[in-house]
Amino acid sequence: MDKQTLKRIMPYASDANIDKYISHLNDTMKQFSIDTPLRQAHFLAQLGHESGSLRYVREIASGEAYEGRKDLGNTSPGDGVKYKxxxxxxxxxxxxxxxxxxxTHGVYNLLEHPERVEQPDLATMVAGWFWDKNNLNRYADQDDARKVTKIIxxxxxxxxxxxxxxxQAKVALNC
Structure with missing residues (x-):
C-alpha cells in the first residue's frame, strides 16, 4: 500500500502521520497475513476509527473506567489507568x-512500560497481533464488519x- 491509498482511506490523517505509520502498517499487514484487499480494508477501517485517522495512540480518557475490570486483567489498584x-x-x-x-517473549516489557505501545512500530504491531490473535481475517474474509467491530x-x-x-477502504483498495 502506498501513501496515496492510505490517504484515500483516511482523508483526515495528516501527511506527517501517514509518513510515520505507512511502512509499519505494510510490515504489520505482511507479518499477520492481512494480505488481501478485503482483509486490509477491514483492518485499516478499524484502525481509522480506533486511532481517529492515525491521530491517537493513547486513549483520551483516563482509563479509570477500567479499574477493577477482571475481564481485562485489571486486578490491582491503578491497572485501569496504567493499561488503558x-x-x-x-x-x-x-x-x-x-x-x-x-x-514477544517479554522483549518490550509492556507490563512495566505500557507507554511503549505508543511508538509507531509497536502501535501497528500490537494492532496486527490483536487482529491475528482474534482470528479477524476470518471475519474480514466474510465481509462481516459487525463481528470485527464486536471483537475489537x-x-x-x-x-x-x-x-x-x-x-472508503474498499474503494481505495478496489475490493
Whole structure:
C-alpha cells in the first residue's frame, strides 16, 4: 500500500502521520497475513476509527473506567489507568498487555512500560497481533464488519464511522 491509498482511506490523517505509520502498517499487514484487499480494508477501517485517522495512540480518557475490570486483567489498584487503550487498535487491559508480552517473549516489557505501545512500530504491531490473535481475517474474509467491530470494541461503538472507513477502504483498495 502506498501513501496515496492510505490517504484515500483516511482523508483526515495528516501527511506527517501517514509518513510515520505507512511502512509499519505494510510490515504489520505482511507479518499477520492481512494480505488481501478485503482483509486490509477491514483492518485499516478499524484502525481509522480506533486511532481517529492515525491521530491517537493513547486513549483520551483516563482509563479509570477500567479499574477493577477482571475481564481485562485489571486486578490491582491503578491497572485501569496504567493499561488503558494504546496503539492504533487501542489495546486495553493488563491481560492484553501481558498476552502481547508473552507473544514477544517479554522483549518490550509492556507490563512495566505500557507507554511503549505508543511508538509507531509497536502501535501497528500490537494492532496486527490483536487482529491475528482474534482470528479477524476470518471475519474480514466474510465481509462481516459487525463481528470485527464486536471483537475489537466489545460492542458496536462507532459502528457507522467504522463502516464509513470500510467503504472508503474498499474503494481505495478496489475490493
Amino acid at each position: 487503550g494504546r496503539g492504533l487498535i487501542q489495546l486495553t487491559g493488563k491481560a492484553n498487555y501481558k498476552a502481547f508480552d508473552d507473544y 470494541n466489545g460492542g458496536y461503538n462507532g459502528l457507522d464511522d467504522r463502516l464509513n472507513f470500510l467503504k
